Amino acid sequence: xxxxxxxxxxxxxxxxxxxxxxxxxxxxxxxxxxxxxxxxxxxxxxxxxxxxxxxxxxxxxxxxxxxxxxxxxxxxxxxxxxxxxxxxxxxxxxxxxxxxxxxxxxxxxxxxxxxxxxxxxxxxxxxxxxxxxxxxxxxxxxxxxxxxxxxxxxxxxxxxxxxxxxxxxxxxxxxxxxxxxxxxxxxxxxxxxxxxxxxxxxxxxxxxxxxxxxxxxxxxxxxxxxxxxxxxxxxxxxxxxxxxxxxxxxxxxxxxxxxxxxxxxxxxxxxxxxxxxxxxxxxxxxxxxxxxxxxxxxxxxxxxxxxxxxxxxxxxxxxxxxxxxxxxxxxxxxxxxxxxxxxxxxxxxxxxxxxxxxxxxxxxxxxxxxxxxxxxxxxxxxxxxxxxxxxxxxxx
Amino acid sequence: xxxxxxxxxxxxxxxxxxxxxxxxxxxxxxxxxxxxxxxxxxxxxxxxxxxxxxxxxxxxxxxxxxxxxxxxxxxxxxxxxxxxxxxxxxxxxxxxxxxxxxxxxxxxxxxxxxxxxxxxxxxxxxxxxxxxxxxxxxxxxxxxxxxxxxxxxxxxxxxxxxxxxxxxxxxxxxxxxxxxxxxxxxxxxxxxxxxxxxxxxxxxxxxxxxxxxxxxxxxxxxxxxxxxxxxxxxxxxxxxxxxxxxxxxxxxxxxxxxxxxx
Numbered sequence: 001x002x003x004x005x006x007x008x009x010x011x012x013x014x015x016x017x018x019x020x021x022x023x024x025x026x027x028x029x030x031x032x033x034x035x036x037x038x039x040x041x042x043x044x045x046x047x048x049x050x051x052x053x054x055x056x057x058x059x060x061x062x063x064x065x066x067x068x069x070x071x072x073x074x075x076x077x078x079x080x081x082x083x084x085x086x087x088x089x090x091x092x093x094x095x096x097x098x099x100x101x102x103x104x105x106x107x108x109x110x111x112x113x114x115x116x117x118x119x120x121x122x123x124x125x126x127x128x129x130x131x132x133x134x135x136x137x138x139x140x141x142x143x144x145x146x147x148x149x150x151x152x153x154x155x156x157x158x159x160x161x162x163x164x165x166x167x168x169x170x171x172x173x174x175x176x177x178x179x180x181x182x183x184x185x186x187x188x189x190x191x192x193x194x195x196x197x198x199x200x201x202x203x204x205x206x207x208x209x210x211x212x213x214x215x216x217x218x219x220x221x222x223x224x225x226x227x228x229x230x231x232x233x234x235x236x237x238x239x240x241x242x243x244x245x246x247x248x249x250x251x252x253x254x255x256x257x258x259x260x261x262x263x264x265x266x267x268x269x270x271x272x273x274x275x276x277x278x279x280x281x282x283x284x285x286x287x288x289x290x291x292x293x294x295x296x297x298x299x300x301x302x303x304x305x306x307x308x309x310x311x312x313x314x315x316x317x318x319x320x321x322x323x324x325x326x327x328x329x330x331x332x333x334x335x336x337x338x339x340x341x342x343x344x345x346x347x348x349x350x351x352x353x354x355x356x357x358x359x360x361x362x363x364x365x366x367x368x369x370x371x372x373x374x375x376x377x378x379x380x381x382x383x384x385x386x387x388x389x390x391x392x393x394x395x396x
Numbered sequence: 397x398x399x400x401x402x403x404x405x406x407x408x409x410x411x412x413x414x415x416x417x418x419x420x421x422x423x424x425x426x427x428x429x430x431x432x433x434x435x436x437x438x439x440x441x442x443x444x445x446x447x448x449x450x451x452x453x454x455x456x457x458x459x460x461x462x463x464x465x466x467x468x469x470x471x472x473x474x475x476x477x478x479x480x481x482x483x484x485x486x487x488x489x490x491x492x493x494x495x496x497x498x499x500x501x502x503x504x505x506x507x508x509x510x511x512x513x514x515x516x517x518x519x520x521x522x523x524x525x526x527x528x529x530x531x532x533x534x535x536x537x538x539x540x541x542x543x544x545x546x547x548x549x550x551x552x553x554x555x556x557x558x559x560x561x562x563x564x565x566x567x568x569x570x571x572x573x574x575x576x577x578x579x580x581x582x583x584x585x586x587x588x589x590x591x592x593x594x595x596x597x598x599x600x601x602x603x604x605x606x607x608x609x610x611x612x613x614x615x616x617x618x619x620x621x622x623x624x625x626x627x628x629x630x631x632x633x634x635x636x637x638x639x640x641x642x643x644x645x646x647x648x649x650x651x652x653x654x655x656x657x658x
Contacts, residue, residue, distance in 0.1 A: 036591075037571040037572065038591075039480070039591075044481075044483070045486075045558075045564075046482075048558040049555060103554075106555075107554055108552070108553020108554075108568065109592040110552075112550070112552045115532040115534070115550055115552050118532075121532060121533050124529055124556070126529070126531035126554065126556055127531050182556070183559075186529070187560075188525075188561075188648055189559065265499065336559070341561070341562055342495035342498065342564055343495055344495055346482065
C-alpha cells in the first residue's frame with residue numbers, strides 16, 4: 001500500500017518538501033543541542049521541563065482521542081463514523097510518534113534512552129508511559145493497516161482484529177491517564193497535585209483531538225474525492241462541544257478549590273498564569289489568549305445553528321485546538337514549576353533553537369500523517385467510495 | 397562428527413537459553429549486593445541511616461557558610477557557573493528562612509530570623525520521591541545506610557527527579573561543566589561530570605568509605621552534627637533528644653534526614 005504515497009500531484013510534493021525543509025532546519029538545531037547540551041533551551045534549574053514536555057503531554061491527548069471515533073463505530077455500531085475511523089487511527093499513529101520524539105529531544109543523554117528498558121523500574125510512572133505509548137502505537141499500526149488492507153481487497157477484515165480494536169479502545173484512555181500520573185503524583189507541586197488532573201487531561205484531549213480531526217477531515221474533503229461524511233463531522237462536533245464544556249468545568253473546579261480555600265500554595269500558580277505574581281507575568285498574555293479562544297469556541301459550539309455551518313465549525317475547532325494547545329502544551333507544565341520549591345520565581349520562555357526543534361518534530365508528525373492519509377485516501381477513492389458513499393449514508 | 401541442521405538448531409537453542417538463564421541468575425545475585433557492602437574498608441564509617449543536624453546558632457558570619465560550601469564544592473568538582481544563574485549547579489547553598497520553610501512565614505517574626513540564611517542540601521529522605529520517579533534507578537537509596545545516591549553513568553537526563561524533589565536539591569548539567577572547574581583546584585579523586593546528567597549531594601559517601609566525616613561537617617567547627625539516626629547513642633540523636641529542631645516540609649511524608657536548630 002505504501003506505493004500510494006509516491007504518486008501525487010504538484011500540491012502534494014510542495015507540501016512534502018515544505019515539511020522536509022522544516023525537518024532539516026530543526027535537525028540542524030538539534031545537532032547544536034546535541035553538541036552543546038540542553039542549555040541552548042530556555043529551561044533552568046527551576047523550570048526543568050518546558051516546551052518539549054508540554055508538547056509531549058498535549059500530543060498524548062491527541063493520540064488518545066482517536067478512541068472518540070473508534071468507540072462509537074465499533075461498540076455502538078455507529079456506521080457514520082465508518083469513514084472517519086482510519087483517519088482517527090492514523091492521526092493517533094502520527095501523534096504517538098511525535099510524543100516519542102518530544103521525549104527523546106528532551107533527554108540530556110539521549111544515547112542512553114534504552115536504559116529505560118535495560119533497567120526496568122516499575123515504581124516510575126515514566127516506565128509505564130513507555131509501555132502504554134509503544135503498545136498504543138503497535139495497536140494502531142496493526143489495526144489501521146489491516147482494516148485498510150482488507151478494504152482495499154474488498155473483503156471483510158480478519159476476525160482477529162476485533163479483539164485488538166476492543167483492546168485499543170480500553171488502551172486509549174490509559175495512555176493519557178498514565179501521562180497525567182507523571183504529574184499528579186509528585187509531592188510538593190501543588191498545581192499538579194490534584195486528583196482531577198487525569199480527568200482534566202482526558203476532557204481536554206477529547207475536545208482538542210476531535211477538533212483537529214474535524215479540521216483534517218474538512219481538508220481531506222476539500223482536496224480529495226474522499227468525503228468523510230457531513231453527518232460524521234457534525235457528530236464529532238457534538239463530541240468536541242461536550243468535552244470542551246467538561247474541560248472548562250473541570251478548570252473551574254480547580255479554581256474554586258484554590259481560591260475558596262485560600263491556601264497560598266494552591267493559588268500561586270493560577271495567580272502567576274492569569275494575573276502575574278510578584279511582578280512576574282510573562283505567561284499572562286498567552287494564558288488569556290487561551291481563555292478567550294476557549295470562550296469563542298464554546299459560544300460557536302454550543303448553539304447547534306452555528307455549529308451546523310461547517311465554516312463556523314472549523315473556526316470553533318481551530319479556537320478549541322489552539323486554546324488547549326497553549327493551556328496544556330505550555331501553561332500546565334511550566335506553571336507547575338512556578339513558583340519553585342523555595343517559593344521563588346524563575347520564568348521560562350523557549351529559545352529559537354528550542355522552537356525550531358519543536359517545529360521539526362511537528363513537521364515529522366505531519367509528514368507521517370500526510371503519507372498515511374495519502375495512502376488511506378487513495379484507497380478509499382478507488383475502492384471503497386461506492387461502498388460507503390454519500391448515497392448510502394443518505395439512504396440509511 | 398557430522399551434525400545436521402535440525403540438531404545444530406536444537407543445540408544452538410539450548411545454549412542460548414542456558415546463556416540467558418545464567419546471565420539473569422548472576423544478575424539476580426549481583427543486584428542483592430551493593431558495591432559498598434562487597435568491599436568495605438575496615439576504617440569506613442557506617443550507620444543504619446545517616447542524618448545531619450544544622451545548628452544555626454553556630455553560623456555567625458557569611459564566612460562560616462562559605463567555608464562549608466567551598467569544602468563541598470571543591471571536593472566534588474562542582475562547577476562554578478556564574479554566567480547564567482539558570483544553569484547553576486548547587487550541592488550545598490543557602491536560602492533565607494522564608495524560602496527554606498515556605499508556608500511558615502510570619503511577618504512579625506524577629507528580623508534576624510526572617511533573613512537568616514539556612515544551609516540547604518539534599519535531605520536524603522527516608523521515602524525519597526526522586527527515587528520513586530526515576531525511570532532507570534540512576535538515583536537510588538542505598539540499602540545499607542539510607543544515602544540517596546546518584547549513578548551519573550546511568551542517568552538519561554530526563555529530569556523527572558528534579559520535578560519530583562520538593563526541596564529543589566537537584567541540579568542538571570545544562571552544559572559541559574568541566575570548563576567551569578578551576579583546574580588548579582580540581583580534586584582528581586572525585587569524578588567530574590558530563591553534560592546532560594543530574595547531580596546533587598551524596599553525603600560524601602566516598603569520604604565515609606575512607607573513615608572521614610563529610611567535607612562540610614569536617615570544616616564546620618561543630619555547627620554541622622553528623623551521625624546515625626537509628627543509633628540512640630549517636631551525636632545526632634543526642635542533640636535531637638535535647639534541642640528543638642525543625643525539618644523542611646515534614647507534611648509531605650518524605651522523612652527528611654536533615655534537621656535544623658534555630
